[in-house]
């Protein structure tokens with residue numbers, strides 16, 4: 045689904061990603077963990093197409109296409125979705141109105157007709173129920189006045205509406221209480237299929253009890269420095285990241 | 296004779312009879328005053344020298360149809376062409392309690408104007424083509440809006456036009472004014488109004504300015520409010536090369552509400568200047584002012600909003616806000632909100648913001664699959680919808696959205712923004 049090779053990226057001349065490799069196949073769930081400032085959100089932003097970064101080396105292949113050559117919106121229409129760590133508030137723009145536009149842009153991209161009003165409303169009902177997002181919230185201005193947890197659930201609601209091939213969740217669990225966490229995880233698990241894939245960026249092993257990953261990676265200083273099965277997450281939770289740093293120094 | 300207004304020589308003076316002191320004031324101002332320059336404080340950002348260079352005429356013109364130049368479909372529509380009443384194109388009957396009279400059919404016109412150096416006001420009166428007087432009879436509630444169409448027709452036309460409205464006590468009514476032009480260039484609407492809002496009266500004015508590029512519009516609305524009244528004015532500027540709106544509201548009675556909103560959506564070299572004054576002279580009143588602009592290409596906007604709260608005017612709530620979005624590096628905004636407060640127990644706020652669209656919001660929408668232009672359109676629409684929502688009449692709103700679509704390609708569904 046996505047193959048990242050030797051990715052190097054700078055922001056304002058500061059190297060953030062320093063040779064990152066990652067391959068995610070359809071049907072898989074990958075967790076990326078790592079200390080603050082390691083470059084996790086940078087990776088997510090680069091994959092989503094944020095323009096503030098300078099890619100100096102490397103490649104990203106997304107289903108046979110050069111992802112880095114695509115505009116942000118093209119990536120979204122091709123099925124890439126980023127649940128933002130800090131979703132932005134957009135006063136005056138109704139959540140479902142913009143989602144309708146987004147869905148229709150995607151359908152047009154694929155040569156399909158616009159969704160009917162009836163089907164769209166049915167979809168809103170189904171998906172807002174899935175993430176237990178109040179129908180009123182679904183139709184309010186995008187994230188305006190939402191609590192932290194509501195913003196995160198709204199991200200998953202949007203993901204459910206757009207049914208992406210590859211979803212990247214950037215610390216969607218941070219700041220969620222256990223109920224909200226369960227709801228978000230349930231949303232993700234319900235949407236999971238053999239044809240799509242998920243990258244879960246998280247600080248906490250806790251989420252991985254609910255969204256069980258096939259692989260866990262440690263992102264440290266701009267690179268994936270260790271990968272392993274889901275048990276690696278437990279080890280990281282227990283021992284922190286220092287032992288990985290030591291391993292790196294020894295190597 | 297005035298040196299700046301050379302075109303005056305070619306004009307026919309008004310044949311309407313106006314009270315002599317006002318007439319004298321007007322000719323006095325015309326004799327002694329020059330066109331304002333940018334050294335005149337009130338005209339600092341708006342250049343009008345070009346107006347002095349055009350050879351205007353004010354002869355009568357007739358048209359046989361307004362060809363769709365209207366804001367709404369209303370059976371109560373009055374049409375003025377280059378400032379002159381068109382009997383053929385105007386409604387003959389009006390709702391019960393509404394009296395509409397062209398000024399040209401009145402015995403005489405009375406106005407209290409002193410002009411105080413206002414050359415455009417003086418020009419308006421001394422060369423008044425026509426206008427109308429509307430009375431909303433005491434206690435009458437008029438549901439259907441009265442529509443006044445001002446059509447400019449032809450080049451270098453000068454339309455001096457005056458609206459007098461007397462909304463009597465306990466009445467309720469809406470007047471929609473649409474300013475249009477057809478095949479016009481270098482023409483100039485010089486408009487004044489005199490609006491009296493009676494005791495416990497609700498009066499709403501919707502002004503839609505949609506003259507073609509190449510034309511000028513200078514207008515002054517003068518409003519007085521009696522106690523317990525609500526006055527609302529929404530001024531939406533969609534086109535025109537140079538537009539200056541002066542709005543002077545004297546709140547003379549207690550327990551009044553004053554709503555003044557404006558939207559301007561500009562492109563090319565359009566220049567729009569809104570100067571507003573709300574004068575709170577007595578206690579216990581509210582005023583709400585919201586002006587919002589979207590600026591494309593080389594357009595310029597000026598906002599100068601003054602709110603006075605006089606010494607005796609305690610317990611006033613006065614809110615004023617001017618917000619602008621610049622969609623081009625070449626667009627300019629000069630915004631000056633001003634509060635002058637002489638009372639101590641008041642709640643007032645004012646603010647002004649001018650900026651680009653929020654990059655983070657654009658990115659967020661694009662990351663969901665919207666194109667750059669769709670994202671920008673959605674954000675601009677949300678921004679301007681707030682002020683269009685203040686327009687009370689749904690048909691007027693539809694007209695605005697239709698024109699935004701035609702001018703900017705913005706396909707806005709008002710229901711999405713409320």
Ligand SMILES: Nc1ncnc2c1ncn2[C@@H]1O[C@H](COP(=O)(O)OP(=O)(O)O)[C@@H](O)[C@H]1O
Pocket residue numbers: 055056058060078079080081082083084085086087096
């Ligand atoms: N806009 C920016 N300007 C400068 N430095 C930035 C910017 N965004 C992120 N960084 C830096 O890049 C590094 C990686 O940040 P980030 O990707 O957010 O880390 P993580 O998500 O792993 O906590 C940090 O050192 C951070 O300070």
Ligand SMILES: [Mg+2]
Pocket residue numbers: 084085086129215
């Ligand atoms: Mg982060």
